[in-house]
Amino acid sequence: xxxxxxxFDPKTTFGTEFFQKYYVEIEHSESNINELKTRLDLSLxxxxxxxxxxxxxxxxxxxxxxxxxxxxxxxxxxIVHYSAFDIMDIxxxxxxxxLLSMLSKMLEKIDGEGLAxxxxxxxRIKTWGSTIExxxxxxxxxxxxxxAKISVLFLTLMGKIxxxxxxxxxxxxxxxxxxxxxxxxxxxxxxxxxRTTEKQVLIVIDNLEKTDPVKxxxxxxxxxxxxxxxxxxxxxxxxxxxxxxxKFSQIVINFDKVxxxxxxxxxxxxxxxxxxxxxxxxxxxxxxxxxxxxxxxxMEYIIRMxxxxxxxxxxxxxxxxxxxxxxxxxxxxxxxxxxxVNDIRNLYRGQxxxxxxxxxxxxxxxxxxxxxxxxxxxxxxxxxxEYRNDTDWCDINPIVKSLLTEKGLISD
Numbered sequence: 001x002x003x004x005x006x007x008f009d010p011k012t013t014f015g016t017e018f019f020q021k022y023y024v025e026i027e028h029s030e031s032n033i034n035e036l037k038t039r040l041d042l043s044l045x046x047x048x049x050x051x052x053x054x055x056x057x058x059x060x061x062x063x064x065x066x067x068x069x070x071x072x073x074x075x076x077x078x079i080v081h082y083s084a085f086d087i088m089d090i091x092x093x094x095x096x097x098x099l100l101s102m103l104s105k106m107l108e109k110i111d112g113e114g115l116a117x118x119x120x121x122x123x124r125i126k127t128w129g130s131t132i133e134x135x136x137x138x139x140x141x142x143x144x145x146x147x148a149k150i151s152v153l154f155l156t157l158m159g160k161i162x163x164x165x166x167x168x169x170x171x172x173x174x175x176x177x178x179x180x181x182x183x184x185x186x187x188x189x190x191x192x193x194x195r196t197t198e199k200q201v202l203i204v205i206d207n208l209e210k211t212d213p214v215k216x217x218x219x220x221x222x223x224x225x226x227x228x229x230x231x232x233x234x235x236x237x238x239x240x241x242x243x244x245x246x247k248f249s250q251i252v253i254n255f256d257k258v259x260x261x262x263x264x265x266x267x268x269x270x271x272x273x274x275x276x277x278x279x280x281x282x283x284x285x286x287x288x289x290x291x292x293x294x295x296x297x298x299m300e301y302i303i304r305m306x307x308x309x310x311x312x313x314x315x316x317x318x319x320x321x322x323x324x325x326x327x328x329x330x331x332x333x334x335x336x337x338x339x340x341v342n343d344i345r346n347l348y349r350g351q352x353x354x355x356x357x358x359x360x361x362x363x364x365x366x367x368x369x370x371x372x373x374x375x376x377x378x379x380x381x382x383x384x385x386e387y388r389n390d391t392d393w394c395d396i397n398p399i400v401k402s403l404l405t406e407k408g409l410i411s412d
Contacts, residue, residue, distance in 0.1 A: 004321040007288040053238040056261030059311030078199040084207040095223035096175045107151035117192045201232035209237040224254035241380035262388045263308035298337040
């Protein structure tokens with residue numbers, strides 16, 4: 001049972017070994033990944049700086065899908081892939097943070113791969129950085145040494161924006177009137193990378209979708225034109241909730257593609273069981289641990305309560321393993337699974353207002369997505385989950401559904 005705890009970690013480190021042991025192909029996900037690969041491959045010939053919004057629920061496996069996509073791409077790409085969590089304050093991100101993070105992570109990769117960019121560009125980057133924050137760089141004759149120190153100093157600058165409230169405001173205020181020059185520098189670095197490596201730059205920014213919808217509107221709606229100005233190919237993760245915001249049609253004008261990473265569908269829209277989806281999640285579990293460690297009725301219940309979110313499935317099983325170990329049990333049974341799910345349900349209970357319950361009651365009946373700010377909020381906090389058939393639809397998170405029963409809004 002301890003192995004279950006260790007193997008069901010939602011924060012699993014990704015790499016070749018992970019995909020060989022644990023990756024499970026999910027029907028719509030795999031086709032989406034292959035289509036994105038085709039789009040990127042085709043753009044090599046045209047040299048299009050395509051910009052993609054990659055969206056899906058938190059916990060649906062977007063990070064895994066992006067690692068899968070990158071693993072399929074050839075050597076023609078110079079890939080700069082990073083998480084917004086690592087370099088930005090996910091609760092307070094501005095569009096200038098996003099642009100500065102691109103430059104910082106490109107410089108970091110240049111340094112890490114032992115590449116050299118021309119000295120004039122290095123000095124220009126240093127000069128621009130010095131206007132934002134005092135930058136001390138030794139006067140080395142080897143431009144590679146200068147670049148290495150600049151990369152560290154720009155990452156330090158990002159660290160201040162992430163962790164120091166007063167520095168964050170001051171630095172952003174200095175960058176704002178110099179954004180055009182920042183974008184020009186980003187573009188010149190991209191041009192230099194492509195010239196020296198004969199590869200085309202692909203920037204992938206993960207976990208950006210976890211910022212709250214208000215901040216996301218600020219980034220993608222008010223400053224979408226700035227986000228598409230860098231010359232490289234860029235994939236931005238994007239909050240699924242904003243697909244139902246009235247501003248979404250204006251946001252997508254700036255981007256080449258919106259790619260939806262779906263949840264694993266375990267129920268059809270009419271409420272019938274979708275066996276293929278259940279089997280996919282059973283496969284996810286069996287890759288990590290023997291199915292005998294989870295009793296059959298407990299497994300069925302956990303899959304149903306996960307709503308098709310892979311991370312929620314893993315979370316419920318991990319928390320259940322802790323409870324089983326604590327109680328001296330060698331298997332996860334239905335009683336343990338239900339107590340774990342009830343704990344999660346109580347967390348949701350405190351998030352749902354009376355107005356939210358009205359929306360949930362309507363969704364329970366219609367299962368239709370629409371442009372509604374209340375729906376945006378409920379999609380963001382996973383109270384409502386979106387699924388895909390020929391058309392997109394939604395349903396109440398199964399963990400939450402019994403709260404409506406308690407209030408007499410729906411029958412059990």
